[in-house]
Amino acid sequence: MRFVDEYRDPAAARALVARITELAGDGHYKFMEVCGGHTHTIYRHGIEHLLPTSVELVHGPGCPVCVIPMGRIDDAISVAQAPGVIFTSFGDMMRVPGSRGSLLGAKAQGADVRIVYSPLDALRVAVDNPEQPVVFFAVGFETTSPSTAATVLKARQDGVMNFSVFSNHVTIVPPIKAILDSPDLRLDGFIGPGHVSTVVGQRPYRFVPDEYGKPLVTAGFEPLDILQAIQMLLTQISEGRCCVENQYTRCVSEGGNPRALAILDEVFEVRPQFEWRGLGFIPESALKLRPEFANWDAELRFEVPGVRVADPKACQCGEVLKGAIKPWECKVFGTACTPETPIGTCMVSSEGACAAYYNFGRLHREVAVTMGGPR
Amino acid sequence: MCLGIPGEVVDLLDSNRHLAKVDVAGVRRNINIDLLEDENVVPGDWVLIHVGFAMAKIDEEEARRALEGLQLMGQAYSDEVQAVLESQIA
Numbered sequence: 001m002r003f004v005d006e007y008r009d010p011a012a013a014r015a016l017v018a019r020i021t022e023l024a025g026d027g028h029y030k031f032m033e034v035c036g037g038h039t040h041t042i043y044r045h046g047i048e049h050l051l052p053t054s055v056e057l058v059h060g061p062g063c064p065v066c067v068i069p070m071g072r073i074d075d076a077i078s079v080a081q082a083p084g085v086i087f088t089s090f091g092d093m094m095r096v097p098g099s100r101g102s103l104l105g106a107k108a109q110g111a112d113v114r115i116v117y118s119p120l121d122a123l124r125v126a127v128d129n130p131e132q133p134v135v136f137f138a139v140g141f142e143t144t145s146p147s148t149a150a151t152v153l154k155a156r157q158d159g160v161m162n163f164s165v166f167s168n169h170v171t172i173v174p175p176i177k178a179i180l181d182s183p184d185l186r187l188d189g190f191i192g193p194g195h196v197s198t199v200v201g202q203r204p205y206r207f208v209p210d211e212y213g214k215p216l217v218t219a220g221f222e223p224l225d226i227l228q229a230i231q232m233l234l235t236q237i238s239e240g241r242c243c244v245e246n247q248y249t250r251c252v253s254e255g256g257n258p259r260a261l262a263i264l265d266e267v268f269e270v271r272p273q274f275e276w277r278g279l280g281f282i283p284e285s286a287l288k289l290r291p292e293f294a295n296w297d298a299e300l301r302f303e304v305p306g307v308r309v310a311d312p313k314a315c316q317c318g319e320v321l322k323g324a325i326k327p328w329e330c331k332v333f334g335t336a337c338t339p340e341t342p343i344g345t346c347m348v349s350s351e352g353a354c355a356a357y358y359n360f361g362r363l364h365r366e367v368a369v370t371m372g373g374p375r
Numbered sequence: 376m377c378l379g380i381p382g383e384v385v386d387l388l389d390s391n392r393h394l395a396k397v398d399v400a401g402v403r404r405n406i407n408i409d410l411l412e413d414e415n416v417v418p419g420d421w422v423l424i425h426v427g428f429a430m431a432k433i434d435e436e437e438a439r440r441a442l443e444g445l446q447l448m449g450q451a452y453s454d455e456v457q458a459v460l461e462s463q464i465a
């Protein structure tokens with residue numbers, strides 16, 4: 001019971017698992033979590049092995065690092081290699097492989113690539129190096145994009161003209177839609193993302209029950225939150241209800257954060273198309289800077305090759321991201337593809353399903369044994 | 376990279392620049408509170424910090440639970456705290 005004992009309230013965890021088992025009965029339910037933070041919690045705490053076999057969790061495309069296609073990494077590298085450029089990025093992006101290596105490789109070859117924690121740190125680099133163009137590699141869902149937007153507004157307010165943003169911001173709703181439209185996947189409901197929802201609120205998810213007839217419950221990041229969300233999903237199903245519910249009321253409100261949404265809308269507009277690794281092109285699924293902010297748009301200031309690169313043949317990230325296969329079912333998992341030498345993006349970030357499983361999978365099996373659990 | 380870390384607001388600095396000083400895991404750092412400008416953040420409030428910005432106001436109980444949860448994450452948590460501490464937002 002080691003893992004259950006790690007939970008804040010082991011008795012509550014056991015009670016939830018019992019209730020889930022009872023509600024699921026002889027059925028078989030597949031729920032997808034669309035947030036990398038949830039994927040991490042699920043693996044870290046061996047949640048899949050606490051659950052009865054009647055409940056299966058599928059890990060969706062909720063890690064923003066994992067969904068950036070090869071071509072965009074190649075573009076980032078070519079901007080980083082432009083004369084005089086200081087290229088700034090979150091640490092997670094450094095190892096993501098493009099078709100000609102990663103940003104880490106480009107740095108080893110002499111490009112000035114620096115890791116930053118915040119877009120504001122990137123802006124500061126620009127202030128400190130007024131003679132050099134400083135580019136920020138912006139990635140992330142609505143959790144992160146308002147921060148980039150606020151930074152661009154600050155750059156304009158302070159007249160920092162040598163700063164620009166290479167935007168790869170994506171939005172949460174279109175991939176959920178794409179997954180619901182994909183024929184090879186049968187899902188019974190969604191565990192909605194936590195932090196993204198503090199920004200967007202609950203309203204944008206209403207199409208999931210209204211148009212697709214699937215329940216969605218927004219959840220927090222503790223193991224108990226996830227278990228409770230699963231229980232809420234099953235309760236809806238057993239009562240014949242189907243709606244958007246909020247387990248994470250501690251942080252998420254119905255309307256989200258209106259100011260963050262307003263800032264986002266002031267700076268960004270929706271791209272007609274954006275390519276997602278493994279999922280292909282998804283319409284209106286990403287953000288670019290509005291024309292008023294052309295000076296701060298790296299895609300307008302630099303030569304961006306924009307070549308489309310197919311995912312590597314061996315890579316099955318697409319199937320993992322759609323939940324069609326489990327990480328360890330990929331042929332190169334743990335052999336050719338490891339966190340040190342990732343082939344696919346799901347192995348790079350600690351929130352990617354493959355890396356999470358690689359890091360915690362062993363514990364997983366231990367849990368199964370110590371629990372004498374269902375698997 | 377999607378982690379949010381709880382911090383306690385200890386001081387409001389330049390309101391023009393939306394700066395606040397927070398206590399994160401016992402260390403004081405500046406963060407930007409522009410995104411919470413409508414929520415009247417005051418010293419003593421707890422906020423969830425992501426990439427240098429306060430993204431949501433939370434209560435003390437949630438902050439404590441979030442911290443405990445994060446500590447269970449081990450490496451990912453220490454990396455995130457380290458990153459916050461290395462950041463120099465002004």
Ligand code: SF4
Pocket residue numbers: 314315316317318320327330331332333334337338342343344345346347348354
């Ligand atoms: S093991 Fe590697 S290549 Fe296979 S799906 Fe995972 S990240 Fe992609």
